[in-house]
Amino acid sequence: MRICVFLSAADLDDRYTRPAREFAELLGKGGHTLVWGGSDVGLMKVVADGVQEAGGRLCGVSVDFLAAKARQGVEEMVIARDLAERKKLLLQKADAVVIMVGGTGTLDEATEILELKKHGHTDKPVVLLNTAGFYDGLKEQFRRMEDEGFLPRPLTDLVFFAQEPVGALAYLEESQGIE
Secondary structure, three states, rough: EEEEEEEOOOOHHHHHHHHHHHHHHHHHHHHOOEEEEEEEEEHHHHHHHHHHOOOOOOEEEEEEHHHEOOOOOOEEEEEEOOHHHHHHHHHHOOEEEEEEOOHHHHHHHHHHHHHHOOOOOOOEEEEEEOHOOOOOHHHHHHHHHHHHOOOOHHHHHHHHEEEEEHHHHHHHHHHHHHH
16 A cells, blocks of 8 residues: 655654654555655654665655755655645555644645545545644544534544554555455
8 A cells, every 4th residue: 555644854752753653664564655745854754764664665755845855765756846736746646644743734734635535536544643642632623623514524534533553554454455
């Protein structure tokens, strides 16, 4: 499976890097391909290292203004013109999406895939990996949107909330019929 991971390129502490590395190792050991923003810094590097060291493949999609931070020596690296093209390419190249901790860029990517799912433009499984309760507030906001009629589909049709990396990958593999 080709799994797109939306996540931060920031240098973060162990409460975020440890679960990210654990997920990366599970992804690599499962023989999956990481599709990610292509950066070789911060949490993006942690995940790419983990996947590669565990035997998985890497498909990066960087963007012109970040090309200097793009990881070298990967199976595939594409440089997009802008962020909109980057998001489009990331989603085109993936069978599933995992949203990890991140800032405004990650939130932008997350809401775009959920909007596409809401309108039936994709049926790719989406997991929000809620490491250390990072997305508790967002989860509450999504539930409020659902409860108050802002979502035309049940929240569970749009996204699966996982607390641990093993649950995130198990959900994706099950959704794709991988045992």
